Amino acid sequence: MQMEDEIAGMAAVVGASLAGKKAITATSGPGFALKQENLGFATMVEAPVVVVNVQRVGPSTGLPTSPSQGDVMQTRWGRNGDQEIIALAPASVAESYELTIKAVNLSEKFRQPVVLLLDEVIGHLREKIYLKSSEEVEIVNRKKPDKNQNPANYLPYQLTDDLIPPMADYGSGFKYHTSGLFHDQSGFPDGKKETAKLMQDRLHNKLHNNLEQIIIYQKDIRTDDRVAVLSYGSAARTAISAVNTGRKDNLKAGWFKLQTIWPFAEKEVAELASQVETIIVPELNQGQLIREVKKAAGGRAKVIGINSYAGELIKPEEIRALLEEVL
């Protein structure tokens, strides 16, 4: 369905999710800015939805449609208030297919909006992929209340052990209230500070207690590698290519590709920083995720960025030159 604008598109997928369906909306950077308020609402009411943002160079209308990874921080912090988000960044057509399935599954499992963060290169790429049969695809469906449960006792925001409340479809007889105001377990607004604290903590912990299910990455780091190139999205293709050709000339370099960029793989990157002397972070922005890398590295490894932010890709030769410089 084509809504009248991005705001309405975001609202409609949240409505569809509450009515029991899996729903996705897609846009580019400026449209993603418009979706932010209702994305925050989805987080607050814990509606499983997926938002695809194919990034272009910003700010504003920017460079349509040139490659960028400029919305990494917009994805993390674009809404009002403290809140978590899951964001996955594919680096190929096949990975876009895999991670879209993963995004829907994570949203359903955690009752959490998930952002699929592509960049223009990946968005316009044509590559061969293998489509799985329906039996091969892992499908996760949201947890629902027991059909035999007395609706009068249903708590739509129940504090369960796993911190993920069972979610009733609209129209299934539970007659519950959904609100963007802080609410207690019954779903009704409750302005008490302790209720707000409890809810804030639950929304945080339902993800942070399960990071091993959410954070996915690929890596090829040998024990004697002294430099790692850490990247995501289209920049990872450049990085892997530079490392692979460098290795043919015996450069002691490895690569680490993040598929989940939010929540950030803090523990994994801290480990990487204790294995290598230098981490190079190529990004198609002025240096966004590198802030998290530096924080996680905590001084154990030197962290150097290599950036392109005016619509050009980073070339493998540029990363190769930097590798040779640090090695």
Next chain:
Amino acid sequence: MDLEKYLRIDKLPHIWCPGCGHGTILNSFIRAFAESGFDQDKTVVISGIGCSGRATGYLNFDTLHTTHGRAIAFATGVKMANPELNVIVMTGDGDGTAIGGNHLIHAARRNIDLTVILFNNQIYGMTGGQFSPMTPTGDRGTTAPYGNIDQNFDLARLVEGAGGTFIARGATFVPRQLKKIYLAALRHQGFSFVESFSQCPVSYGRQNKAGDAVEMLKKQQENTVSFKKWQELSQAEKENKYPLGILKEVDNPANEYTERYQKIIENIQKEEAL
């Protein structure tokens, strides 16, 4: 008639000010719903932000209190995901015609089967009386202390122009007519829109020296006339009166949005089966 089952009695009393007309709208609505024969469990009521937005908290259905102005957009998603549901939107004149004005005209254009009840008290009440797109020219608001220079919408004509297939106007001084209109709006298959005049003696009335609720209701009566009588008025007389009642009704369920969408699905499935 058991009306209490449509209310969340434990959430009452409501937060609306003494003399506010919104309770009359809620009352008329649940009476209409009780007569409609609709399944309470298969009904979703959706609101935005502001005084009208609080209505959903008091109604015993699946209820969704959304972001400012976006109730109709959320409702469109709910209805598309499950067309069997009766989807009702409760919005205000600020929520529904300013920040949410775009969603209103586009839902009307699609003729999607939503029932939109717009509480029109001609002011942003909850935030203290800023003028809205429905505040008459010359009236005062906290953001228009010397009088509002904007023109207000003629909402019924706006929604009609956008393609709505059921358009009506009611007022809180005639609650029985309001109930009848809501009942017809609920039963209409397609986009139905009811502008509902409501009085706000606190945030609008004080600034505009409009008197108490009773005086404001009398004023409603003076400013309105039944649609039937309105049609007999001269052009000059029409300018000064708002017609009340069902102003337009086009009965064509096949032209409803989710019906047309379903037709596409069926046609494609037939073609693929060949």
